Structures are given as structure tokens and as C-alpha cells.
Amino acid sequence: MENINQLLQVRREKLEKVRKLGINPYPNRCKRTHKIGELIEKKDKFLESGEKIIIAGRLNAMRRQGKVGFGNVSDDTGKIQIFVRKDNVGEENYEIFKLFDLGDFMQIEGDCFVTRMGEYSVRASMVTMLGKTLLPLPVVKEKVVDGKVERYDEFHDIELRYRKRYLDLLLNPEVKDTFVTRSKMIKSMRDFLDARGFVEVETPILQPLYGGANARPFVSHHNTLDVDLYLRIALELYLKRLIVGGIERVYEIGKNFRNEGMDRTHNPEFSMIELYQSYADINDMMELTEDMVLHIAKEVLGTEVIDFLGTEIQLKKPWCRAAMLDLIKEETGFDAADFDFVKIKAFCTEHEIEIEPTAGPGKLIEEIFGVFVEPKLIQPTFVIDFPKEVSPLAKEKPGNPLLTERFELFINGNEYGNAFTELNDPLDQRQRLEAQSKLREMGDAEANVVDEDFLEALEYGMPPTGGLGIGIDRLVMLFTGNTSIKEVILFPQMKPEE
């Protein structure tokens, strides 16, 4: 406490000194002519021409040496050494230079040159304060050893990094890289869909009913209407209304909210893309998924093979397609194709798989799959033929009333996407939602509710449609080599302090 006061005190005093010199430490204008990256990129040109340039950035290192000082200044394109000499900037300006602290924003007017030690630098003819910082930034020092950057005293306390993400971004360059990659991926996804005639839309986040997934919602309240509203748990039901409305290809990229546990692949709010394509089915969705992910990988990473922490993930088409029941049989030798509840239950008990009171054979099959098969699906795999019982929005598989035309995409043992040949039979859909509703009454808090408005829309007619949802955060994790979802969400959910 005393200590931070002391550190604060010093900076505030310097701030006052700057003001006393008649200088505004937070000026309205700056005069940057070049970004640092440009100086580095066209080094020869700037060295040859000796032209006047003005850069601006944060001061992140300072080596003062009496009447001369070397600093490192960085902007979002790079970092460069500055050289400030009393004889060059003049006595008055040098006094100002002395009032800079690490972290302050600085404008440097000068020209490029190479120091005696061979470092490409900017020789200042004038420095200007663009903004004084009052709190000291943690200091991370770097040294190049054998061409590799070694960093000292890195800012890596995980809690601090997430709570003060601005510091994390400033001090850990790879963190910024992750979020830049994320941005590029989403842009690339948009480009891909836009080029195929998809229309991007925004649907309500505050909804009078929630649906489209099995999950518990967050509840809020609208004062004027005096009604409870739910934060959406999926985008599905509103996007299908738009398919009914004749937007034949539609997508939305947005946040979903699920009031459930958090771990390294779950955050209460997370980003999804959902897309729906009229006159298409599950097979079209598989091809589209392959094409889209491959497109993003090529565009953003420039590769078809991802190296995920040493595991090679091959994205080249076609990806594996396998039926859930076949995979279970392969992995365990257990054949559940007859949906014999007693038999399946016995298998679960034998393998200590928890059986929820509302679970039927389909739910148990999914559980068995989750335990025995999921973690083994490392290369991209479309798992198809889901039990109808756990797929209330998917169309039945022709020839087998117990299964649906649905896939989930698995990579690296995690689920990345979910798609159906969408159920467009309004009467069937009503029955399925009502069955879900019964499960709710029996205590399944994650079962769907009956959305009459959605059912009415279906009665007006939804064309045959293929739909797909992909978890964006997880895809970013895959592309950036992160094992925690918190690393790809700028401000992940944390418990409030105190």
C-alpha cells in the first residue's frame, strides 16, 4: 500500500513537472507519419534517404546514460530502438525526455540510422509526450540468445492475465496473436458464406422462451413488460423462422449463454455460428463444414494440416464419417443397435456410467459414446446416426425410426459442431417437443420447452433444410494451439474479487 503510493507519487510528481514546463501531458493531437513496422520493413530506404519521420508508441525500455539515452518504443506493428542525445534534441527537450517513465506514450521525430553496436534505430531530434501513465506496467525484459528471444520476469500469473487482459495483451505478444487469428478466422468464415449467397442476420438474445439446445438458461426480467426473458442458449429456432420466411441461406455469428459449469472447454457465454440452407440436407452440411474449415485454415494459417501441440490434425477432405453405434461397437464390442433398454442399462451400470432417471436407451447410448469413443476421435470425424431420443429437432433417418440424420463433428476428442437434416414436419416436431416437455416435468432441467410460435411457423411451411452449428471458441483453440477456452475469450468469466 505504502509502496504503490510511493510509485504513484513519483509519477504524479513527474506529471506536475511536465505541466509546469507548459506542456500538456495528454495532448489532443499527434503527428505520426510512419508506423514502426514500416520503418523495419523498408530499412534500407529509410537509411539511404535519411528522411524525417515521426513515430509514436509506448516506451517499454530505457537505458539512460547521462546525456544520452536509449529506449525501446513499440506500436502495434513492432518495436524499435530510439536514440536520444542531449546535443541532438536540445537542452529543453532533453529535460522533457527525462520525465518519461516506462509505459508512457511518446512521439519521436527524427531519422533512421544504425548505432555503433549495429542496431537499427531512430535518432530523435525531438520527443513529445503523448500520454503519461500513472501506474507502472510490469516489466518484461527480453534478450536474444542464439536468434531466439528469451524473456525474463514474464507476466504470466493466470488470474492476473485474465482479470487485467489489457496488461496481458501488452506484455505477452502471443496473446495478441491469438486474438488477431480469431478475428481473421471469423472474417474468413464470413467471406466463405457470403460468397455462397448466405445472408447474415441478428436474432434476439433476449427471448421469451429459449430453445434449440439442451441447456439451462440465464433468466432476466423486463420491467416495462413485466415479463421474464431468457438469454438465448442457441440461435436455432429464430434462424429457422427466417428459413420459413424465405431467406434460403442464412447465418448468424453470436453469443449463446448457458447457465452451467465452467471448465477448459466451457464458458457461460460462448460464440457460435449457426447456418441454415434450404433444399439441403445433412450430406450438404458435411461438405460445407469440410469446405469452410479448410477454407479458414488455408486462408488464416496457410495450411491444411494443423499442428496442435504436437498432434497432427489433417483437414484435407474427405473427413471420416462413422455411425455412432458402429463406433461404440468397434471400441467396446457392445452392440446397442436394438435399443434394448435393459441390456444397455446393464452395460452402463457395469461401466459405472451414471444413469439419469429420465434417460431412455438413446440417451444412454450417447453417454456410452461420450465415455468410450469421444476422446479417441482425434482426426476430424463426422459422427452420424444419432438416437432420435436425443435429437428432437432432427429429421428421422429413412429406414430407422430410432435414429436421425444428424452429425456431430469431433476433432481432438472434443465436439466442434452439430448438424441435422432439419425436421420440417410440424406435427412430428410438436410431438418431439412435447416429449421433451414431459422430460422437463420429470426433472430434466435441460430439456426443451414447447415453443408454440416456432411450431406455428413450421405449420406455415419450412422447406427441406440442412442446418449446422459450430463452436467458434473451440475452433479458435484448435487453430491457435490453446487448451483452455479462457485463452481465446478476451474476458472470460471469473468470480468477482472480494
Add this chain to the structure above:
RNA sequence: GGGCCUGUAACUCAGUGGCAGAGUAUCUGACUUUUAAUCAGAGAGUCGAUGGUUCGAAUCCAUCCAGGCUCACCA
């Protein structure tokens, strides 16, 4: 929610019952080509919080708070 682990200076960390420590950062002094600058000196702490054991607690015990990993939960 269970198990394991972590919390000490602004940052990174040592310290396992006997005076609260180091490096960096900060401050003072020296230094007109340094680059983890260097050299000399100084200041800086509610040892996560509360309670207990003890002559004595950062250290042992209990509870709580925050975080991490993991299991459970979770499309």
C-alpha cells in the same frame, strides 16, 4: 460439488517454527553508442483473510476468500 496444488514488494520468485529476502521496476549519484546497459547507494511488505497452537507463526492447525489442474456436471 470432490481430490490435488497455489497465494510473500508493482512484476517474477526464494524463504518449512527464531530480525521479512533476491532479481527486475522505483528513487539518489556517476556515465554522450546502450540493448536483460553498467557501477555505487536508498526506499519499498496487512507474507490472501480470520481464528487457534506456541515463549515465538510467512512457516503448524482450522475456517474462509481467490485462482489453477483434475474428476463430476455440461451438446
